[in-house]
Amino acid sequence: MSLKFNRSDIFILIASIILVISFVIGSNYLTGLTNKGDLKVDINISGRIAYTYSLNEDRIITLKKDDHPSLLGDMEIEIRDNKVRVSKEQSPLNYCSKQGFVDKVARPIICLPNEVIVIIRGEISFDWVMPS
Amino acid sequence: MNKTNKLIKLAILLSFAIVLSYFESLIPLPIPFPGIRFGLANSIGLIILYMGSKKDYLLFNIFKVFIMAILRNGFGTAFLIGLSGMILSVSFTLLIYKMNKASIFGLSFVGAIFHSLGQMIMVSIIYNNIYLVNYLPILITFSIITGFLTAFIAVLVINRVPDRLLRIDS
Numbered sequence: 001m002s003l004k005f006n007r008s009d010i011f012i013l014i015a016s017i018i019l020v021i022s023f024v025i026g027s028n029y030l031t032g033l034t035n036k037g038d039l040k041v042d043i044n045i046s047g048r049i050a051y052t053y054s055l056n057e058d059r060i061i062t063l064k065k066d067d068h069p070s071l072l073g074d075m076e077i078e079i080r081d082n083k084v085r086v087s088k089e090q091s092p093l094n095y096c097s098k099q100g101f102v103d104k105v106a107r108p109i110i111c112l113p114n115e116v117i118v119i120i121r122g123e124i125s126f127d128w129v130m131p132s
Numbered sequence: 133m134n135k136t137n138k139l140i141k142l143a144i145l146l147s148f149a150i151v152l153s154y155f156e157s158l159i160p161l162p163i164p165f166p167g168i169r170f171g172l173a174n175s176i177g178l179i180i181l182y183m184g185s186k187k188d189y190l191l192f193n194i195f196k197v198f199i200m201a202i203l204r205n206g207f208g209t210a211f212l213i214g215l216s217g218m219i220l221s222v223s224f225t226l227l228i229y230k231m232n233k234a235s236i237f238g239l240s241f242v243g244a245i246f247h248s249l250g251q252m253i254m255v256s257i258i259y260n261n262i263y264l265v266n267y268l269p270i271l272i273t274f275s276i277i278t279g280f281l282t283a284f285i286a287v288l289v290i291n292r293v294p295d296r297l298l299r300i301d302s
Contacts, residue, residue: 001182002235003287009238012228013276016245020272023249027265106263119261 034122035105041084043077044117046070055082055120063116070115077118084118086111134301141300142188145180149173149196150203167251167267168274171282174243178236178286184300186226193222213254220250237283244279245272 039055045068053059063075073090083101086109096111102120109118152172161168173196181189197218201211224246228234234242248271256264290298 001229001232001239003182003290004235005237006235008233009235009241012234012238013241016224016242017272017276020245020249020268024265024268027262031262106261108261108263 031106032104037122039082039105040121041079042117042119042121044119046115053079055079055084060087072114075111075114075116084120085109086116086118089114089116138184138300141298142180142184142192145176146192146195146199149176149192150199152176153196153200154203163274165270165274167271168278170278171244171247172285174240174247175282175286175289177243178240178283179289179298180300181225181229181239182236182286182290183298186229188300190222190226193218209258212258213251216254217247217250220253221247236286237280240283240286241276241279244275244282248272248275 041053041055042049043051043053043061043063045063050068051061053061058080059078061077061079063071063077065071065074071090074088075086075090076088078085078087080101083103085099085101086096089097089111091111091113096109096114096116096118099109102109102118105120105122107120111117150173152175153169156170156172177189177192177196180192197211197214200214201207205211221243225239225243228239228242248268252265252268252271256262
């Protein structure tokens with residue numbers, strides 16, 4: 001092993017970047033494969049799945065502050081046209097309501113101040129790794 | 133005599149690496165992305181790989197992960213993330229080392245990039261969401277910079293410190 005930068009370093013650098021990028025693209029492709037069939041919306045509160053709804057039925061879910069102590073205020077989650085969004089919430093920066101509608105598997109809506117994660121799940125879930 | 137010499141040198145280098153990785157955790161980087169470190173301990177790893185053998189490098193990395201876990205956060209999430217990063221990084225670095233083509237810079241790039249990859253794989257397993265691997269392009273951009281820097285530092289040390297002080301004979 002030499003101490004001088006040479007041409008094979010550049011080859012190795014490019015090869016490893018290609019490997020990592022193809023891993024990213026491949027895992028996104030695999031996630032996209034689960035993006036069909038009967039999709040479910042999981043609502044995680046304080047690290048546990050509190051509710052699960054079907055993405056096909058339009059509804060508005062209201063989470064009350066009295067029932068869930070981690071919420072900063074009442075929260076409203078809307079499922080419409082196979083998409084889900086957080087429509088009303090109390091938080092300092094309102095990131096999760098600004099994010100708007102999500103219709104793809106595994107793209108989470110995260111509201112950290114309220115400890116709420118809304119996530120769409122396909123038929124094949126990634127839960128086999130470590131059940132929460 | 134030779135064996136004691138080697139043991140002491142490896143122990144001193146290991147303690148250097150642990151102090152370096154502790155110090156760099158105290159320095160905040162002016163970058164708006166979490167999870168990015170210099171990885172100065174990898175300079176020591178590269179010096180060991182240059183001066184010693186593959187086995188020394190492997191043992192150095194294994195001991196570093198376990199000792200850092202004992203000294204800092206225990207065997208929790210951070211340990212698992214560091215362990216998987218270490219396993220991927222060390223196996224790919226030794227693979228490239230065996231080909232005997234790349235310089236110390238190439239080995240450092242491979243180590244840094246695959247350390248990020250291993251960490252993100254473990255993060256997506258722990259948080260149960262494969263979507264997190266989309267953070268990798270940002271991480272490997274910084275891995276290339278820090279990989280170059282750690283190799284540069286290792287070359288500086290190898291050139292300036294007298295050979296007999298660093299040479300690890302087996």
